[in-house]
Amino acid sequence: MAQYLLALYYTDEMPSAEEFQRLCVDVPALNAKMEDASVFVFQGGLPPESATVVRPSGGDFLITDGPYTETKEHLGGFWIIDVADLDAALEWAKLAAVACRRPVEVAPFEMRTIDELLAASAAGEL
Amino acid sequence: MTVEAVFRREYGRCVATLIRFLGDIDAAEEAVQDAFTVAVARWPSEGQPANPGAWIVTTARNRAIDRLRRESVRDERHAQAHHLYGADAAAGTAPQEETVPDDRLRLIFTCCHPALNQLAQVALTLRLLGGLETPEVARAFFVPEATMAQRIVRAKRKISSAHIPYRVPAEAELPARLKPVLAVIYLIFNEGYAATTGSLIRLDLCAEAIRLARVLAELMPDEPEAQGLLALLLLLHARSAARVTAGGSLTRLAEQDRRLWDRDLITEGQAIVRACVQRGHPGPYQVQAAINAVHSFAPSFDRTDWRAILTLYDQLYALTPTPVVALNRAVALAEVRGPAAGLDAVNDLRSPAMDSYYLFHAARADLLRRLGRVEEAAAAYDLARSLTANLVEQAFLDARHSAVLDTGPSNQPG
Numbered sequence: 001m002a003q004y005l006l007a008l009y010y011t012d013e014m015p016s017a018e019e020f021q022r023l024c025v026d027v028p029a030l031n032a033k034m035e036d037a038s039v040f041v042f043q044g045g046l047p048p049e050s051a052t053v054v055r056p057s058g059g060d061f062l063i064t065d066g067p068y069t070e071t072k073e074h075l076g077g078f079w080i081i082d083v084a085d086l087d088a089a090l091e092w093a094k095l096a097a098v099a100c101r102r103p104v105e106v107a108p109f110e111m112r113t114i115d116e117l118l119a120a121s122a123a124g125e126l
Numbered sequence: 127m128t129v130e131a132v133f134r135r136e137y138g139r140c141v142a143t144l145i146r147f148l149g150d151i152d153a154a155e156e157a158v159q160d161a162f163t164v165a166v167a168r169w170p171s172e173g174q175p176a177n178p179g180a181w182i183v184t185t186a187r188n189r190a191i192d193r194l195r196r197e198s199v200r201d202e203r204h205a206q207a208h209h210l211y212g213a214d215a216a217a218g219t220a221p222q223e224e225t226v227p228d229d230r231l232r233l234i235f236t237c238c239h240p241a242l243n244q245l246a247q248v249a250l251t252l253r254l255l256g257g258l259e260t261p262e263v264a265r266a267f268f269v270p271e272a273t274m275a276q277r278i279v280r281a282k283r284k285i286s287s288a289h290i291p292y293r294v295p296a297e298a299e300l301p302a303r304l305k306p307v308l309a310v311i312y313l314i315f316n317e318g319y320a321a322t323t324g325s326l327i328r329l330d331l332c333a334e335a336i337r338l339a340r341v342l343a344e345l346m347p348d349e350p351e352a353q354g355l356l357a358l359l360l361l362l363h364a365r366s367a368a369r370v371t372a373g374g375s376l377t378r379l380a381e382q383d384r385r386l387w388d389r390d391l392i393t394e395g396q397a398i399v400r401a402c403v404q405r406g407h408p409g410p411y412q413v414q415a416a417i418n419a420v421h422s423f424a425p426s427f428d429r430t431d432w433r434a435i436l437t438l439y440d441q442l443y444a445l446t447p448t449p450v451v452a453l454n455r456a457v458a459l460a461e462v463r464g465p466a467a468g469l470d471a472v473n474d475l476r477s478p479a480m481d482s483y484y485l486f487h488a489a490r491a492d493l494l495r496r497l498g499r500v501e502e503a504a505a506a507y508d509l510a511r512s513l514t515a516n517l518v519e520q521a522f523l524d525a526r527h528s529a530v531l532d533t534g535p536s537n538q539p540g
Contacts, residue, residue, distance in 0.1 A: 002289045085289040085291040086239075087290075087291050087299075090241070107288075
């Protein structure tokens with residue numbers, strides 16, 4: 001099995017009330033479907049216009065309003081799923097794209113638990 | 127058969143089998159190359175084995191297992207890297223080369239996975255199935271060697287890290303997944319047939335594309351579009367000798383010496399088209415093959431069944447409504463209803479995209495010439511010439527340009 005990030009990019013434009021209503025139905029339905037298929041790992045949401053960027057600057061730090069990339073779209077929410085391979089991940093991404101009515105970026109996600117990291121560091125690998 | 131010939135014929139099949147066995151593309155390539163190195167050393171003195179492909183697979187497998195054992199002693203974790211795709215190397219089961227399905231089909235679908243960009247698909251297909259070295263692939267597409275190497279490395283890494291599966295897609299996904307496979311083979315052929323730069327025809331790429339199309343058609347006998355693609359490539363390739371003169375200049379279909387057409391390729395292509403028509407599941411490649419079959423039946427350009435060709439272009443446009451198909455349809459229309467009707471149809475297609483397509487201006491130029499509109503024809507030839515980087519096409523358009531100015535006035539209708 002392999003884990004994948006299904007990422008959704010949003011603009012700062014708020015969805016219409018009608019669109020929001022539909023999302024409130026379709027997204028939980030997809031969550032339930034993922035849970036039934038035992039592929040759901042977790043889901044995350046990033047509230048719009050709330051990111052802050054911290055960057056090292058001349059021995060100090062510069063704190064600015066975010067997000068980091070100056071594109072119109074920013075990461076707004078995501079799923080982490082656990083499936084057999086990329087083809088299976090793409091099938092879930094199709095369902096997610098329909099439920100959220102936007103493109104979905106699929107990327108392999110390498111989760112590392114603290115136990116794994118400590119074990120690797122003890123073996124002198126990181 | 128020389129080792130070189132065996133390499134050409136068997137490399138793709140051997141790599142495909144070793145990838146299934148080892149679960150790793152690089153390890154599979156390395157093992158197969160090792161085995162061919164052994165073959166070069168042994169076959170001349172010991173004689174070639176009865177089944178050279180099976181010998182290469184067995185030798186490659188044994189060497190890979192030795193290597194894995196050495197590495198697992200030295201570095202347990204390194205060996206674990208070879209466990210993508212649920213490889214069966216660890217189980218120690220000897221694959222039965224004669225009875226297992228041909229792994230090349232899995233490999234084609236992995237190389238042409240839609241998650242890879244098209245140039246990476248092309249590069250991987252030529253490299254892994256065709257056995258071309260990276261510099262050869264780079265030369266074929268006029269890309270610097272380092273760029274091509276990087277592209278191949280990146281694509282392999284993505285296959286591994288994104289877990290692109292190594293299998294033939296299920297029935298339901300097949301139509302969507304077959305499309306990029308057909309497109310890659312067609313692109314390789316086209317790059318050979320109408321090279322984007324330099325000389326016009328690169329027969330090595332055409333031959334490689336036909337070889338791949340043949341493999342696909344053999345492995346997927348029930349896919350009419352796979353058959354259609356093979357027929358299309360055979361029928362186009364049959365005209366290669368007549369298409370370019372000894373001096374390297376382009377000869378259009380209208381002026382080709384049809385005695386130079388390869389009759390064997392035509393017969394094979396026509397038979398496939400006939401079988402496709404009987405099957406009755408047309409698709410874009412089959413219809414294009416049918417159009418070229420009609421050309422191949424005509425004893426001369428004037429005696430071509432243009433009505434049949436126009437009907438087929440209508441069918442093709444219904445399947446793939448692209449401006450390029452519409453342009454070809456307009457050219458066929460000119461043969462059925464005359465150059466004025468053809469020119470009207472061509473002019474209707476004008477768009478920013480078309481304006482940068484050299485064949486649009488070349489087609490306009492030809493129709494204007496036939497209508498005796500000399501100045502406009504010359505201007506259109508000029509425009510077409512400025513839009514192609516292919517030297518042979520440029521020379522052809524230059525020749526047309528001077529010819530239209532020389533003979534133009536006498537062609538003026540009253």
